[in-house]
Amino acid sequence: MSKRNSSRPVLRVLGAMSGTSLDGVDAAVVETDGQRITGFGPSAYRRYSDAERACLRAALGLWPGEAPDRLAAAEAVIQTAHAELLSGFEGIDLVGFHGQTLAHEPRGRGTFQAGNGADLARTLGVPVAWDFRSADVAMGGEGAPLAPFYHHALARHLSGTRPMAFLNLGGVGNLTWVDPLHPAPETPGALLSFDTGPANAPIDDLMQARRGLAYDRDGALAAQGTVAEGALELFLDDPYFSRLPPKSLDRNDFATMVRLVGELCDADAAATLTAMSASAVLRGMEHLPHPPERLLVTGGGRLNPVLMEMLAVSLDCPVVPVEDAGLDGDMLEAQAFAFLAARVYHGLPTSCAGTTGVKMAIGGGEISRPTAGALS
Numbered sequence: 376m377s378k379r380n381s382s383r384p385v386l387r388v389l390g391a392m393s394g395t396s397l398d399g400v401d402a403a404v405v406e407t408d409g410q411r412i413t414g415f416g417p418s419a420y421r422r423y424s425d426a427e428r429a430c431l432r433a434a435l436g437l438w439p440g441e442a443p444d445r446l447a448a449a450e451a452v453i454q455t456a457h458a459e460l461l462s463g464f465e466g467i468d469l470v471g472f473h474g475q476t477l478a479h480e481p482r483g484r485g486t487f488q489a490g491n492g493a494d495l496a497r498t499l500g501v502p503v504a505w506d507f508r509s510a511d512v513a514m515g516g517e518g519a520p521l522a523p524f525y526h527h528a529l530a531r532h533l534s535g536t537r538p539m540a541f542l543n544l545g546g547v548g549n550l551t552w553v554d555p556l557h558p559a560p561e562t563p564g565a566l567l568s569f570d571t572g573p574a575n576a577p578i579d580d581l582m583q584a585r586r587g588l589a590y591d592r593d594g595a596l597a598a599q600g601t602v603a604e605g606a607l608e609l610f611l612d613d614p615y616f617s618r619l620p621p622k623s624l625d626r627n628d629f630a631t632m633v634r635l636v637g638e639l640c641d642a643d644a645a646a647t648l649t650a651m652s653a654s655a656v657l658r659g660m661e662h663l664p665h666p667p668e669r670l671l672v673t674g675g676g677r678l679n680p681v682l683m684e685m686l687a688v689s690l691d692c693p694v695v696p697v698e699d700a701g702l703d704g705d706m707l708e709a710q711a712f713a714f715l716a717a718r719v720y721h722g723l724p725t726s727c728a729g730t731t732g733v734k735m736a737i738g739g740g741e742i743s744r745p746t747a748g749a750l751s
């Protein structure tokens with residue numbers, strides 16, 4: 376821990392994210408006082424085995440107390456994978472542990488990220504910030520997306536002077552519009568963010584069902600297909616797309632869309648699902664207050680050239696992977712939860728009206744210490 380031009384100490388924070396794609400756990404170090412990013416550290420990835428992924432898939436949609444055996448098996452996978460990955464890092468002041476979202480229903484039963492931060496703190500011997508979303512939902516927010524406060528810090532780190540946008544193409548897509556001239560993320564007008572719609576999850580589900588593969592590598596199958604315009608139109612009729620932000624999704628909220636492509640051959644189905652993901656983003660762009668100077672794309676979908684091309688040809692602004700700005704698109708969400716952990720530690724807000732729709736800016740997350748008094 377060190378002090379640098381700030382009343383709050385700079386922490387070396389390790390963030391960990393297990394996303395809706397269920398591919399594995401990302402972990403990355405950020406040095407931050409919770410406001411400024413002062414450095415990026417090492418990162419690592421731990422893939423889930425096929426058996427582990429199947430176990431997590433079987434637990435999607437479960438709430439605490441439901442199907443106890445299935446849930447306990449998934450929790451054991453999450454806990455073990457994180458402990459294995461995170462124990463390989465040294466010199467860490469604080470861990471930001473997102474866990475695995477199993478169910479998300481902000482206007483209903485709430486939001487549930489499996490994984491126990493108190494146990495992880497004991498295992499690693501380091502304080503752990505976790506359960507980032509519950510407080511926001513309890514206060515009437517969507518509980519997601521939460522990365523926007525990090526996007527704001529990144530935009531300032533990049534010395535941006537004009538509004539820019541970040542697009543995460545994970546299992547679900549989410550879009551953040553950020554005006555970097557506002558020094559604080561919670562200032563009205565600094566941020567607008569929301570989930571755009573399904574991104575890779577339906578494509579992955581199709582590939583699993585039809586080809587026994589985890590995903591459409593480089594969009595190779597979609598590139599051979601033709602988009603079924605009728606199915607695309609039916610998809611875009613969903614009221615989610617015209618609903619004003621804030622709004623967020625569960626991984627499987629659009630699972631039935633795979634039925635829209637049920638009669639199509641594999642390649643046409645992949646092309647159509649890819650077009651649906653791109654079109655959901657295009658509809659989302661209509662909600663932004665001003666056109667961004669560029670769209671910085673993160674998450675695995677940025678590696679799908681078919682999806683990226685569909686976005687690029689339809690948008691007026693440049694569409695580029697975040698690597699164009701010197702950032703790491705594989706690790707950006709893990710970094711986000713490192714940054715958010717530092718904010719939790721320093722008592723700073725992690726969401727606001729522009730991000731989750733929560734009425735007042737609030738700090739979510741709790742901190743579990745391995746022993747009383749650590750990092751005091």
Ligand SMILES: Nc1ncnc2c1ncn2[C@@H]1O[C@H](COP(=O)(O)OP(=O)(O)OP(=O)(O)O)[C@@H](O)[C@H]1O
Binds near residue numbers: 396397545548576676
């Ligand atoms: N080379 C590639 N070509 C096409 N798609 C790819 C490629 N690499 C990754 N992907 C897609 O990206 C997905 C993983 O993305 P990512 O890790 O960003 O998701 P996630 O973080 O789990 O999701 P979320 O952000 O919704 O929580 C894979 O499941 C796959 O669909």
Ligand SMILES: CC(=O)N[C@H]1[C@@H]2OC[C@@H](O2)[C@@H](O)[C@@H]1O[C@H](C)C(=O)O
Binds near residue numbers: 520522545
């Ligand atoms: C409930 C939940 O886990 N939502 C995830 C999911 O994956 C992408 C999108 O849906 C986003 O809203 C969120 O993740 C990112 C990290 C976020 O909170 O910013």
